[in-house]
Amino acid sequence: NAGVTQTPKFQVLKTGQSMTLQCAQDMNHEYMSWYRQDPGMGLRLIHYSVGAGITDQGEVPNGYNVSRSTTEDFPLRLLSAAPSQTSVYFCASRGSGNTIYFGEGSWLTVV
Amino acid sequence: DQQVKQNSPSLSVQEGRISILNCDYTNSMFDYFLWYKKYPAEGPTFLISISSIKDKNEDGRFTVFLNKSAKHLSLHIVPSQPGDSAVYFCAASAFSNAGKSTFGDGTTLTVKP
Numbered sequence: 009n010a011g012v013t014q015t016p017k018f019q020v021l022k023t024g025q026s027m028t029l030q031c032a033q034d035m036n037h038e039y040m041s042w043y044r045q046d047p048g049m050g051l052r053l054i055h056y057s058v059g060a061g062i063t064d065q066g067e068v069p070n071g072y073n074v075s076r077s078t079t080e081d082f083p084l085r086l087l088s089a090a091p092s093q094t095s096v097y098f099c100a101s102r103g104s105g106n107t108i109y110f111g112e113g114s115w116l117t118v119v
Numbered sequence: 120d121q122q123v124k125q126n127s128p129s130l131s132v133q134e135g136r137i138s139i140l141n142c143d144y145t146n147s148m149f150d151y152f153l154w155y156k157k158y159p160a161e162g163p164t165f166l167i168s169i170s171s172i173k174d175k176n177e178d179g180r181f182t183v184f185l186n187k188s189a190k191h192l193s194l195h196i197v198p199s200q201p202g203d204s205a206v207y208f209c210a211a212s213a214f215s216n217a218g219k220s221t222f223g224d225g226t227t228l229t230v231k232p
Contacts (some may be wrong), residue, residue: 041219050224051222106151
């Protein structure tokens with residue numbers, strides 16, 4: 009049971025570059041979300057989706073885009089990377105219960 | 120305005136003793152609360168939850184207490200074990216939208232052998 013899978017685990021970007029963080033879940037969960045965690049801080053919600061074709065902004069959406077074409081996948085796109093986007097990114101999903109299942113995280117450094 | 124606060128960044132306890140981690144919230148719409156545990160280089164994992172209709176929930180060594188009037192919850196770990204050393208996050212949400220949880224900044228628990 010893979011759960012929530014994120015790739016890549018580590019990435020270094022130059023300022024201005026774009027990239028996509030991939031997220032897939034195999035639990036048939038409708039709800040998926042992306043969080044970022046900065047040092048000494050909690051997780052802040054970037055974007056979320058309540059089902060295929062439906063996305064919405066979270067607390068810190070600027071500089072990020074998402075799409076949800078299938079139930080399984082929820083990629084996060086950085087349009088033009090900035091040093092302020094250096095962070096650890098967690099993808100998560102939730103089924104009919106209220107427990108959120110997190111991926112292992114993607115460490116992103118923007119230089 | 121931080122809606123979920125964990126005022127203690129760190130806590131150190133001796134093995135076998137009780138660990139008490141605290142969390143305060145300000146949004147009265149929150150009615151579902153969760154604790155997550157996070158080891159370095161891993162994603163957070165669900166530990167225990169409580170809804171506002173209860174004031175206590177137990178799961179083995181872990182008990183969460185909720186004081187709605189004070190907007191305060193706490194996580195008790197008894198007895199504490201070295202493997203419990205991790206960052207603990209408190210999260211709060213409306214039950215109908217628990218995927219959109221608001222997290223505290225976390226408390227790093229160190230359990231000394």
